[in-house]
Amino acid sequence: MSLINDKVYTQxxxxxxxxxxxxxxxxxxxxxxxxxKTSVLxxxxxxxxxxxxxxxxxxxxxxxxxxxxxxxxxxxxxACRRGWFKRFNEIIGVNFLEDGEKLKTKEFxxxxxxxxxxxxxxxxxxxx
Amino acid sequence: xTKRIEFADDSxxxxxxxxxxxxxxxxxxIEPAASKNYVKRxxxxxxxxxxxxxxxxxxxxxxxxxxxxxxxxSIKRGLDNAVYNGKLKxxxxxLQGSVYDYDYGFTNKEFIALICDYLQNHGYLNVxxxxxxx
Numbered sequence: 249m250s251l252i253n254d255k256v257y258t259q260x261x262x263x264x265x266x267x268x269x270x271x272x273x274x275x276x277x278x279x280x281x282x283x284x285k286t287s288v289l290x291x292x293x294x295x296x297x298x299x300x301x302x303x304x305x306x307x308x309x310x311x312x313x314x315x316x317x318x319x320x321x322x323x324x325x326x327a328c329r330r331g332w333f334k335r336f337n338e339i340i341g342v343n344f345l346e347d348g349e350k351l352k353t354k355e356f357x358x359x360x361x362x363x364x365x366x367x368x369x370x371x372x373x374x375x376x
Numbered sequence: 377x378t379k380r381i382e383f384a385d386d387s388x389x390x391x392x393x394x395x396x397x398x399x400x401x402x403x404x405x406i407e408p409a410a411s412k413n414y415v416k417r418x419x420x421x422x423x424x425x426x427x428x429x430x431x432x433x434x435x436x437x438x439x440x441x442x443x444x445x446x447x448x449x450s451i452k453r454g455l456d457n458a459v460y461n462g463k464l465k466x467x468x469x470x471l472q473g474s475v476y477d478y479d480y481g482f483t484n485k486e487f488i489a490l491i492c493d494y495l496q497n498h499g500y501l502n503v504x505x506x507x508x509x510x
Contacts, residue, residue: 259497259498259499262497263494263497263498266471266493266494266497267471267472267473267475268473270471270473270475270490271473271474271475275486275489275490276486276489276490276492276493277429277483277485277486277488277489277490279426279427281489281493282426309427335474
């Protein structure tokens with residue numbers, strides 16, 4: 249089954265994605281922020297294949313695939329350590345993250361993709 | 377406003393809304409004017425070289441005949457002033473989320489990257505890499 253859908257991400261979606269990442273404590277000064285953003289936007293195009301996604305992002309940024317994986321992982325870990333990652337529960341409206349629990353890169357990207365595809369998402373972020 | 381800049385072996389054409397950026401930094405309380413001017417220029421240069429903020433600092437320092445630390449400290453002073461006058465909190469309204477860290481504020485790089493990302497997302501800043509003819 250293909251994950252590809254008709255959803256075309258607009259500039260507004262990108263702004264929403266940036267705000268979401270910032271709200272959970274991922275700062276744009278880290279390379280992982282940019283890589284995560286690109287990965288979310290191309291996730292469905294590559295059918296959720298993380299290896300292909302990382303290769304694509306690495307090629308676009310003239311870095312190695314390992315570096316992309318590491319930077320994204322570090323960005324998520326730093327956000328967890330900062331304690332802001334718990335906000336993710338409130339933003340998406342489901343209590344699935346325990347205190348200090350970490351998400352894998354793919355899990356995080358997949359959840360954010362689902363969140364972006366939900367038309368109610370903007371409202372929930374604004375409310376938050 | 378359109379600017380053509382060169383970093384190492386690459387050249388870029390950067391178009392940005394100077395007036396909007398000016399108003400934005402005013403609303404966020406970046407003062408004095410010298411600090412605001414540095415932030416503006418660093419944001420523009422940083423958009424072309426997001427991997428290393430130091431390149432942007434060096435470029436501005438070189439243009440003004442200053443040392444790197446002068447630019448860094450000036451921006452830090454501008455950010456400190458913004459924290460003290462309480463206007464930096466407006467960043468939450470700007471980005472429509474809870475982004476401001478009340479305990480630690482922002483580092484220079486975080487603030488610059490944040491503004492740069494915001495401007496790019498909203499179409500106020502566009503970077504076009506140019507083919508190198510050398």
